[in-house]
Amino acid sequence: MNKLLVSVVLIVVTFSIASCQWMRSKATELIEFEISTEAVTLVSDTPLDEPIWLWITRFPMPTGTYISIPVHNFDAENIVFDELNEDQLRFTTPIREPTGIGFCIWIGKDFKEIQNLIETVTSTPGEEVKTTLKPTTCAWARLTPKSTTKFGLLVNDSYNSYELLRQGLHHTSTDPTRKFSFSGDLNDLIDFDLKESHVTLTKNGSYFFENSVDHSFESVLLDDGKFSIEGDLDEPTLFTVEITEQLTQRMARIELVHAIFEPGHSYKFVPLGKHGKLAVRSDQESLHSKLVSSWQFDQPYVALLDRRIEQTLNDLQLQVKTHKERLEEFLDRYQVDSECTHLDLPSEAWSNLAFYEQPTVSDELVIKRFVLLRRILREIDDPEQAKMLVELSDVLTKYDFVSSVYEADEQLAILLELESKVDKLKNTKILERNDKWxxxxxxxxxxxxxxxxxxxxxxxxxxxxxxxxxxxxxxxxxxxxxxxxxxxxxxxxxxxxxxxxxxxxxxxxxxxxxxxxxxxxxxxxxxxxxxxxxxxxxxxxxxxxxxxxxxxxxxxxxxxxxxxxxxxxxxxxxxxxxxxxxxxxx
Missing domain, CATH: 3.40.30.10 (Glutaredoxin)
Known part of the structure; x- marks a missing residue:
């Protein structure tokens, strides 16, 4: 069999910054494709000036969230491999049944190099073909008869970068008993340029296992501000949902939302507060409802969230105080320990040290959030749920862009609460074992x-x-x-x-x-x-x-x-x- 020895790992690399409103000129362009069971069609009116080579091949649906297109058999699995000279390339054989496909694009590659590769893999049946000619970008999808799958190619000419993503829908579920779904219409919900924004689900590495790794579903480009993701899970899983508006190759606006997805449930984006923040809601009572929504929609917490955003916007409009001014304010409030009043400490003692400012709304927000989380933790009897709540608290601390001097204290309080909870749970299990024996x-x-x-x-x-x-x-x-x-x-x-x-x-x-x-x-x-x-x-x-x-x-x-x-x-x-x-x- 002919095999093209190319292994392409699809990893979406995102460059993160805080969500700030900046004046900028965007150098990103979106080129859209549609793939049916019979052809691939260029939808955009402004194609690239450089040649575009398309390769669509069959391969099994991935079992995990990391996506890798392995060594492919062109003779048996190739659907189409040709240059896109017109607006459409028709498949040699239409797809008649649900099929996993890999969709790869070469851009600006040497014509003769591509032609030689095509000729080699088609003229030498039974032989492996080795090549270093890797696609510019790849994505994958599941095609079903009489359906159409959209893809978007994000092009940044300034950095010569390309990223191919599914658009609108990312439906990969093959097992109804393990299926979860997540959808949203972000029009009027978030102040992003939705045409070139995408959604990514990331499962963060476990707080409890050092060797655990992060996993991601491939990103999905919004289609008229909307998206729908369906996938399979074996158990409730904590994800960070990332909405990204790519400004340049190295700059992006990002909104992070955290959710616990589990089989048999549907989820959607909803507004949180009055300043464009987002949250996830489940369609029914679920672990997400218990561990996330129960505190996230607490009215005093939402009020603090709104106040924090308003304070941040006000601070951006005011002149930033100098380090000296902030230090003087700090020293006016600072109290030396009663056992150390004999010291005569000059202001220079703090010149190279970080110091705490007055408690802010961010501090209040963090304290309120962890108070609510500890309250939930006390009521949990299931050790796996307790662990997931601690995982959630860790993710919130790491990724929510809420800076507070109390984060470490509150995280420690959660862990101490967990320690007490684990001791009780451990004793319960020992008790059950002793009763049995x-x-x-x-x-x-x-x-x-x-x-x-x-x-x-x-x-x-x-x-x-x-x-x-x-x-x-x-x-x-x-x-x-x-x-x-x-x-x-x-x-x-x-x-x-x-x-x-x-x-x-x-x-x-x-x-x-x-x-x-x-x-x-x-x-x-x-x-x-x-x-x-x-x-x-x-x-x-x-x-x-x-x-x-x-x-x-x-x-x-x-x-x-x-x-x-x-x-x-x-x-x-x-x-x-x-x-x-x-x-x-x-």
Whole structure:
């Protein structure tokens, strides 16, 4: 088979600057193409003066977001490879079924070099053809019968640069169960030149895994200000959506929006505030709604966002203060630590140091955002969702162009919140594991806990004096626990002098709740509580984790050697067990 050994990796390189309004002359030109299942057509009225060579070839749809056109078989996969002399090149064989295509363009290449390449790959069947002649730019798409796919070629003559992008639609989904969609009409939503602007979805490298890498869907040029992206995802994924207006090869205006996309959901752009900011909305309740929209559309937050933009615009109109003036204002407010008042610090002590100015609206915005994020984090029980929220906070800090002296403090607060959350989640998983494996025939975990009168009592102490011990977990708010106590009192009265003892362990949240309920119930057996430094440890107490206490009441019947005989039984089951012939000697 004939093979052209050319490997082209399609990487969109974007040069970022802050979104500022500048007077400039744009040197970028847009040339538009349409590809149907039968031909490629030049739509623009102003083609390049240089020759344009088009190569369209079949290749499998990529499974990831990085796009690479590998070694191609021209003899079998080539659809068209020729110079665009007219407005249209028709395919040798029309496309009859959904097909992945690579669309590459050579611009200004030597005529003879291209002609020799075409002749070589068509005249030497069965042989590989090696060449260093790489396309100027490439893109890819999925064609379906009776459909048309648009492409736009961004040309910058000043820097001799070319970039080929799909236009309007980028539909690559092949699995309805994994499909997500994202669309938008940016007319009247953003102050960009939409004709030459494009949208890119970037999945940022993970905050938690050092070796993770960023991934991107290929950029999509807006078509009359509109776009539609469809793709496949295996799980909820955090993306940064980048809207770019390319000013020159090295300069661009960029708007960044963050979103969590997941299979089975549709998303669209919506306005945020009154100054041209954007946000993403889901068509239904989703992880994005929970972790992003829930705080992003908080009215006080939106008001701060608007105020920040207004303050920035006002600052740009005012004369910028000199470093000396800003330093003097800073020193007027600055307070030396009480232990360092003996120092006589001249202003030169700060001459080469960065110093903090007065708190700004940006500071308020950052603080408000992280307060809302921490509130959501506290309510999350799923560890993967907690990790994604921390990923989101990191992305916001890195890419939102909101400068604040409090960013590091707030990010640290998020991580400390996560640490606390992870500890609780870890304990929950350990508890679930222990409940699964702590079965009859296993040794009961040992403990030493406090009684109501502040004395200590250990399980070993009680086992040394008895043949059977019931360890039962309860709390003052547990109705079923309290309902079971009258029957337990009867059993205790019958068997307490025959080697049977009961230990109840309170998992109350406060000492007063435990003391008062224990006193009101007049419990005749050993009643213990889990407290430290005057505070009850509640349902997350270590002993509750050791015994896998995932509900109340939680009874265990333990023999004199510390082995579990029964678990999770009713008082009636216990009565039958104690009265059985086997235990008649008690």
């Amino acid at each position: 702590l079965l009859p025939g296993q040794l009961a975990p040992k403990f030493t806990l406090a009684t109501v009168d502040t004395g200590d009592m250990s399980l070993d102490d009680v086992l040394s004096l008895n043949k059977l011990v019931l360890v039962d977990f309860w709390a003052s708010w547990c109705g079923p626990c309290i309902t079971s106590f009258p029957a337990l009192k009867e059993l205790y009265s019958t068997y307490k002098d025959r080697g049977f003892e009961i230990i109840t362990i309170s998992l109350d949240d406060t000492l007063i709740d435990w003391y008062e309920q224990s006193d009101n119930l007049n419990l005749p057996w050993i009643d213990l509580g889990v407290w430290k430094d005057g505070l009850m440890q509640g349902r997350h107490a270590p002993i509750a984790i050791d015994y896998g206490v995932n509900w109340l009441p939680k009874p265990f019947l333990i023999d004199e050697k510390g082995c579990i005989l029964r678990k999770d039984f009713s008082t009636e089951d216990l009565k039958q067990f104690l009265s059985s012939k086997r235990l008649s000697s008690l």
